[in-house]
Amino acid sequence: MTVSSAPGKVYLFGEHAVVYGEPAVPCAIERRATVSVDRRDDDHVRVVAEDLSLNGFAVEYSGSTDEHPDVDVPTSLVEAAMGYIDAAVEQARDAADEPDAGFDITVESDIPLGAGLGSSAAVVVAGIDAATRELGVELTPQEIADRAYRAEHEVQDGQASRADTFASALGGAVRVEGDDCRTIDAPALPFVIGFDGGSGDTGELVAGVRELRETYDFAAQTVETIGDVVREGESILAEADPDGTPDEELLEELGGLMDFNHGLLEALGVSSRSLDNLVWAARSGDAYGAKLTGAGGGGCIVALDPTPETETALQYTPGCEDVFRAELATTGVQSEDDAELGAEREERER
Numbered sequence: 001m002t003v004s005s006a007p008g009k010v011y012l013f014g015e016h017a018v019v020y021g022e023p024a025v026p027c028a029i030e031r032r033a034t035v036s037v038d039r040r041d042d043d044h045v046r047v048v049a050e051d052l053s054l055n056g057f058a059v060e061y062s063g064s065t066d067e068h069p070d071v072d073v074p075t076s077l078v079e080a081a082m083g084y085i086d087a088a089v090e091q092a093r094d095a096a097d098e099p100d101a102g103f104d105i106t107v108e109s110d111i112p113l114g115a116g117l118g119s120s121a122a123v124v125v126a127g128i129d130a131a132t133r134e135l136g137v138e139l140t141p142q143e144i145a146d147r148a149y150r151a152e153h154e155v156q157d158g159q160a161s162r163a164d165t166f167a168s169a170l171g172g173a174v175r176v177e178g179d180d181c182r183t184i185d186a187p188a189l190p191f192v193i194g195f196d197g198g199s200g201d202t203g204e205l206v207a208g209v210r211e212l213r214e215t216y217d218f219a220a221q222t223v224e225t226i227g228d229v230v231r232e233g234e235s236i237l238a239e240a241d242p243d244g245t246p247d248e249e250l251l252e253e254l255g256g257l258m259d260f261n262h263g264l265l266e267a268l269g270v271s272s273r274s275l276d277n278l279v280w281a282a283r284s285g286d287a288y289g290a291k292l293t294g295a296g297g298g299g300c301i302v303a304l305d306p307t308p309e310t311e312t313a314l315q316y317t318p319g320c321e322d323v324f325r326a327e328l329a330t331t332g333v334q335s336e337d338d339a340e341l342g343a344e345r346e347e348r349e350r
């Protein structure tokens with residue numbers, strides 16, 4: 001068995017605008033998806049997504065990728081759930097030049113689904129790494145990022161940037177502008193995440209922004225303005241000491257830009273009443289700044305606050321389902337084979 005994990009992410013700045021070539025700065029966070037892969041003798045793919053619940057369904061499905069899986073839930077739900085795994089399997093088969101390889105796959109994840117923390121990218125990145133290694137092929141994190149991007153691009157109907165998948169594969173803070181992806185130095189920022197328990201459909205939200213942008217010049221300009229906010233944020237980060245604790249001035253500057261970024265996303269129609277509520281709760285809890293993260297529509301906000309005040313404010317906000325601090329994940333995709341061996345050994349010894 002081959003096991004890999006990959007982190008989710010928050011956007012410090014730039015989601016949505018990054019789809020149209022503006023720069024963005026996502027940061028990988030210590031919430032991971034873990035994918036275990038066993039090669040099969042036939043060409044079937046069986047997927048167990050243990051903690052996948054969509055609208056209250058726990059889904060376990062099996063079948064070859066081109067047949068309908070045999071489960072007692074609406075096909076559309078299963079197809080939505082299968083899409084990213086299928087795409088990862090196809091990328092692994094292609095990378096190993098083994099078009100008929102079959103797998104048993106288990107997905108476990110502590111990243112809430114569709115909530116702006118990049119669960120899809122983490123599953124695809126970890127899935128491609130585990131499945132290719134199971135077929136005896138070692139890809140570099142950059143190659144995995146590239147294949148994971150192609151997988152997300154396909155599932156999201158051609159509407160995806162390289163940001164989520166690159167951050168998940170490489171880890172740390174990254175900067176993405178079109179095809180130009182690089183890791184950047186950043187201090188350990190005090191991220192606080194608030195989760196409203198909801199989710200948004202990335203494909204639909206991206207399509208909504210695309211339509212606004214094509215209809216109104218001012219919407220196109222709003223997208224460009226997000227790019228300006230990101231460029232300003234980057235220049236501030238570039239001057240910060242990556243090894244030091246972020247000082248008040250830095251947090252104030254970055255927080256102010258996060259607030260501005262959230263306002264522009266709101267204007268583009270991708271926030272929601274509950275996300276706005278959490279953003280305002282964080283700000284009144286003394287956060288330096290707060291914004292939605294990821295595609296929006298529902299899900300998570302990210303705030304900057306080294307003190308416990310924002311966490312407390314969010315905890316007492318109606319509609320806030322979960323609050324947690326998120327450390328920057330300095331490691332991107334990684335092998336968990338040793339952890340798996342350790343668990344098997346423990347099991348045998350019991």
Ligand SMILES: Nc1ncnc2c1ncn2[C@@H]1O[C@H](COP(=O)(O)OP(=O)(O)OP(=O)(O)O)[C@@H](O)[C@H]1O
Pocket residue numbers: 033049050051052080081082083084107108109112113114115116117118119120121123164200201202203293294295296
């Ligand atoms: N644990 C999991 N098991 C199986 N599939 C998962 C799992 N986590 C995520 N996925 C897949 O990813 C989809 C959610 O991806 P989507 O892009 O909509 O949201 P996200 O990546 O969490 O948020 P964002 O893209 O805004 O950061 C799920 O519908 C499912 O197909």
Ligand SMILES: C[C@@](O)(CCO)CC(=O)[O-]
Pocket residue numbers: 014015016017018019116118159160161162163164202206293294295
């Ligand atoms: C909304 C978006 O910018 C981020 C989703 O996490 C889409 C993408 O970059 O593919």
Ligand SMILES: [Mg+2]
Pocket residue numbers: 118119120121164202
């Ligand atoms: Mg996603």
